[in-house]
Every structure is written in C-alpha cells, then in structure tokens.
Amino acid sequence: MDRRRISALAHADHPIAAPLSDTSVARLLDRALRDGTEPDGAVPDGAERDRDVRDRDVRILDLGCGEAAWLVRAVEGRPGVRAHGVDLDAGTVARARDGIAARGFGDRVTLYAQDARAFVAEEPFDVVLCVGAAHAFGGLLPTLEAVRRHLAPGGTALIGDAFWEREPRQGTLDAGFEADDYTDLGTTVDRIVADGWTPVYGHISTTEEWDEYEWSWTGSLSRWALDHPDDPDSGEALRAAAEHRSGWLHGYRRTLGFVTLVLRRTPGRVR
C-alpha cells in the first residue's frame, strides 16, 4: 500500500501531522504571526500590535506543509495574511488545494508541489514554518539554514521537531529509531541558540497531545480498513495501523518528545 495513502487516511481526524492540539497550534500561530509583523524588531503596545496583525499584509511560508493545515489556520480570521506552502508530495498538495479552494482561501494560499530544498521565492517571508519535516533537510540545523534563507530581516521562524524525553530503550530502537536521531530537549534548544536564534516562545507536546495524535493516526486508519473490507488495501492498512500502534505503545511512548519553537534571529548573529 502506498505510504502516502496510509498517511492521508491516518490523518483524517488529526489534520496537523504532528502531536499538537488545535489550541496549541492556535497559540503558536498567534505568537509567530504577532512577532512576524514587527520586522524591525520593535515591540508595539497591545493595541498597536493588534491593528498591525489585522491590517498588514504578512507573508508566511510553510516548508513541508503537508495538507497545509497550519496555513489554513493562519489565514482564517486574518485577512492580511498571505500564505505559501511547499510539499514534495503532489497528491497531498492536490488534496490540500481542493480543501483550500472549498474554504474560499484560494486567493490567499498558494501551494507548490516540489522539493522544499530547491524552493526559490522572489521575496522573503515574515514568518517561515517547518513542523515535522526536518527530515526533508537532513536534520534540525540544515532545516534552520533553509528557513533562514527565506526569512525577511527581523522575521520569525516556527520550527517543530522531535527530541528524546528520555534515553531511547530497545523497544524504541526496535520501532525504527536510531539513538542519534535526536538529542534531549536542553541540547536541542542549545543547538538552536548556538545557531544564532533566540526562542521567544515554545510548546512541548504533552502526553495527552501525543496520545490523541497516535490514537487518531492508528484509529482513523483502522476504522477506514474495517469500513472498506473490499478495498484491496484494507488488509495492509489494518496491519500498518497495528504495527504503528505497537511501535508507539511498546516503544516510543513517553520517550519521543516534540517541541515547537517560535524563533527570532539573535542580534549580532544575523548572516
């Protein structure tokens, strides 16, 4: 069964392809977009900031946008936001475009079906997102490098990546991870800071958010398989859901963490 079909079915009830609740996503976007409207680094008072967010044309980019769930939430209720998303998977992008058009955001969200590593834009962006897609760039630091290339001076990055909540045990490694895939949270943030970024907000996914994500992933795929017994993919879908659930429950639950950070460039470190 095509991995992309598995992913599309598995994310039916949890469109953000990362362990984050809608509330966490909304809060992170609020912080990132607020900071992204102040490219000179000035911090206006609350009233001015609110007006800024409403009236200003803010350009945001999502690298590895998947179904563009972050971008749809970013433009919802913010008429001044124009969003761009890049994803390698043409099928995912086509589905995302249909959803965006159906919601009436077609004129403000533009998607590109291409490799984000080769994406070139004419203008930089006020806010650049990359959540759960660091593997596309070969890890955290190359991801930050890619984000930096697209960021306007004074812009804001929103980066989500995994870390080890605790040392991975054999069950986690058996689920397909390598011990050096990630570092602990403190080291992860230290590496980002050493790369010239200052975290201005962050969110560490809770066990509840992880459980909701994984039960949705495995549950949606299983439900689809049970509802479509005649589909040639149903048996494989059920097996894929069971394997994923086992890898999670016997392996990485409470070992794999996920942190999403709102980042600004550290003065004096801007390249």
Ligand SMILES: C[S@@+](CC[C@H](N)C(=O)[O-])C[C@H]1O[C@@H](n2cnc3c(N)ncnc32)[C@H](O)[C@@H]1O
């Ligand atoms: C875990 S999903 C995250 C999607 C989205 N950021 C979210 O949080 O909902 C990772 C996405 O990265 C995309 N991807 C992987 N390699 C890529 C590449 N080289 N260029 C662009 N997208 C890529 C995949 O197709 C997938 O949609």
